[in-house]
Amino acid sequence: MGLLTIKNLSLSLNGNKILDELSVDFWEGHIHAVVGPNGAGKSTFAYTIMGLSGYRDFQGDILFAGKSIKNLPIDQRARLGITLGWQEPARYEGLKVRDFIKAAGRFNGEENGVVEEALHKMGLEPLLYANRAVDKTLSGGERKKIEMASILAMRPKLVLLDEPDSGIDVSALKNIFAALTYLKAMGSTVILITHSLEVLKQADHAFLLCAGKIFDKGPVSRIQHYFEDKCLICDHKNVPEEFPVEVKG
Amino acid sequence: MSDQMQQMKEVYETTESDSSVLNDPEVAHLVIHQNKVLGLHKVPGLEIDVTELDDGVELNIRLADGTIVKKPVHLCFGIIPETGVQRIKMDVKIGKNAKISLLSHCTFPNAVDIQHIMDAEIVVGENSEYNYFERHIHGTKGGIKVVPTAKVTLEKGAKFITEFELLKGRVGEIYIDYQITGKEDSVMEMTSRISGTGDDFIQIKESGFLVGERARGVLTSKIAAREKAQAEVYNTLRATAPFTRGHVDCHEIVKDEAIAKAIPIVDVQDPRAHVTHEAAIGSVDNKQLETLMSRGMDEDEAVELIINGLLS
Numbered sequence: 001m002g003l004l005t006i007k008n009l010s011l012s013l014n015g016n017k018i019l020d021e022l023s024v025d026f027w028e029g030h031i032h033a034v035v036g037p038n039g040a041g042k043s044t045f046a047y048t049i050m051g052l053s054g055y056r057d058f059q060g061d062i063l064f065a066g067k068s069i070k071n072l073p074i075d076q077r078a079r080l081g082i083t084l085g086w087q088e089p090a091r092y093e094g095l096k097v098r099d100f101i102k103a104a105g106r107f108n109g110e111e112n113g114v115v116e117e118a119l120h121k122m123g124l125e126p127l128l129y130a131n132r133a134v135d136k137t138l139s140g141g142e143r144k145k146i147e148m149a150s151i152l153a154m155r156p157k158l159v160l161l162d163e164p165d166s167g168i169d170v171s172a173l174k175n176i177f178a179a180l181t182y183l184k185a186m187g188s189t190v191i192l193i194t195h196s197l198e199v200l201k202q203a204d205h206a207f208l209l210c211a212g213k214i215f216d217k218g219p220v221s222r223i224q225h226y227f228e229d230k231c232l233i234c235d236h237k238n239v240p241e242e243f244p245v246e247v248k249g
Numbered sequence: 250m251s252d253q254m255q256q257m258k259e260v261y262e263t264t265e266s267d268s269s270v271l272n273d274p275e276v277a278h279l280v281i282h283q284n285k286v287l288g289l290h291k292v293p294g295l296e297i298d299v300t301e302l303d304d305g306v307e308l309n310i311r312l313a314d315g316t317i318v319k320k321p322v323h324l325c326f327g328i329i330p331e332t333g334v335q336r337i338k339m340d341v342k343i344g345k346n347a348k349i350s351l352l353s354h355c356t357f358p359n360a361v362d363i364q365h366i367m368d369a370e371i372v373v374g375e376n377s378e379y380n381y382f383e384r385h386i387h388g389t390k391g392g393i394k395v396v397p398t399a400k401v402t403l404e405k406g407a408k409f410i411t412e413f414e415l416l417k418g419r420v421g422e423i424y425i426d427y428q429i430t431g432k433e434d435s436v437m438e439m440t441s442r443i444s445g446t447g448d449d450f451i452q453i454k455e456s457g458f459l460v461g462e463r464a465r466g467v468l469t470s471k472i473a474a475r476e477k478a479q480a481e482v483y484n485t486l487r488a489t490a491p492f493t494r495g496h497v498d499c500h501e502i503v504k505d506e507a508i509a510k511a512i513p514i515v516d517v518q519d520p521r522a523h524v525t526h527e528a529a530i531g532s533v534d535n536k537q538l539e540t541l542m543s544r545g546m547d548e549d550e551a552v553e554l555i556i557n558g559l560l561s
Binding site for chain 2: 050052053073074075077078079082083084086089090091092093094095096099103104106107133147150151154
């Protein structure tokens with residue numbers, strides 16, 4: 001059994017089935033990628049694991065370290081060590097970067113120096129950033145790096161990263177990839193939600209999601225090939241019953 | 250130390266400020282308890298005349314042409330007992346090419362039935378700068394009514410920056426009414442930050458009139474209303490001259506049974522002027538909240554952090 005076990009997870013939004021009896025294990029200490037075309041259910045999958053509002057009414061179960069977290073609210077899941085990085089990080093009028101990161105560092109009882117260390121790791125100079133607000137004056141890439149800094153400060157056991165390359169440049173992407181290395185070194189398990197081949201290549205192991213089902217799994221090279229050859233040209237992206245290739249278990 | 254000086258320091262320290270600043274000869278200060286002047290210190294170029302009234306004081310502040318007051322002037326107004334009225338009539342004239350900053354603390358830590366009424370007329374001379382920061386500290390009972398009104402005239406090239414902050418203790422009732430007229434090349438920036446709870450009532454009326462060419466103005470209101478508090482913000486920015494620029498910004502967070510409304514009026518009467526407005530009222534943004542909760546904060550902690558950020 002992995003650190004995170006998903007059992008027969010089904011979830012519908014507005015009458016549409018987004019996740020369809022999905023079952024999968026994520027092994028501890030690995031970087032996993034969940035890839036798939038737009039609308040495959042990747043973000044929904046991450047939000048459901050985190051327990052966001054609107055994603056709590058599902059069938060099946062989610063086990064973290066062997067215990068069901070199905071009925072736990074977000075903050076209790078977070079206190080078990082689960083966290084989420086958003087595709088488009090929130091903006092906060094007036095909230096200082098320092099306080100935003102410190103709030104995450106408090107999870108570990110680590111407040112001294114945690115802000116500076118996390119910012120440094122993300123390539124951001126604390127003197128320039130710690131007292132800025134996490135608001136629209138920061139670029140999308142800066143907010144993405146600051147969100148990742150807050151995740152590093154938390155030292156989570158499981159990190160769900162939704163489209164970590166979204167809206168950032170090549171330089172910022174290097175910082176994000178470096179953060180993955182830090183997370184892995186500290187023993188965190190990472191699930192990358194992505195449709196980017198570049199991000200996929202950072203993973204140890206990958207899953208192909210289509211129409212709310214795990215369609216294939218395996219080493220990155222296998223999923224990469226599958227994704228490149230089939231998903232990108234497939235006209236039936238979200239209808240696996242009609243998927244014109246053999247389904248691999 | 251005289252009793253009066255001791256009392257003055259005690260009043261000052263209720264504002265959570267370091268009273269040692271009152272010993273600095275380069276720092277002008279004025280400390281008033283109800284209608285009594287407890288302390289007054291002036292610096293060269295700055296005249297402060299105070300007349301004690303039955304229910305308050307009359308202040309005349311004059312800054313001579315060309316005077317730059319290096320260190321902020323500290324003003325402290327307050328009533329320590331539970332009841333009372335404090336009426337402050339202020340007449341401020343800032344000469345040409347001058348600059349002054351005032352830090353005003355208004356403290357009513359035990360208010361049960363108090364009125365604090367300020368009526369100000371301010372003229373900021375040509376190419377001068379007037380910065381006014383007013384912080385209120387109230388008690389927990391909400392028995393206070395605060396009515397600050399001001400009429401401000403900004404001469405050519407003058408700059409007026411004011412911040413009003415009421416974050417500690419219960420608001421009670423507050424009615425802010427500021428009207429500012431900006432002549433050619435003047436700049437006005439007004440910011441209010443108020444946190445209401447219980448059955449507090451907050452009303453802000455700020456009006457900026459950009460009457461001179463290239464005059465600029467920004468009116469910003471940030472309000473948090475919780476429990477059964479009510480907040481109303483009426484901000485008006487009228488541009489009647491060419492090349493004037495302005496922005497009205499109102500952000501109110503409501504929680505529990507609180508009610509808030511914002512009525513921004515943007516009135517542009519010259520096609521070469523440009524004024525914008527932005528208003529956001531509602532509960533705490535869900536994504537902001539869930540992000541912080543996903544870092545381990547419970548909902549109440551996360552809401553407080555978001556509100557404190559907004560009001561900071």
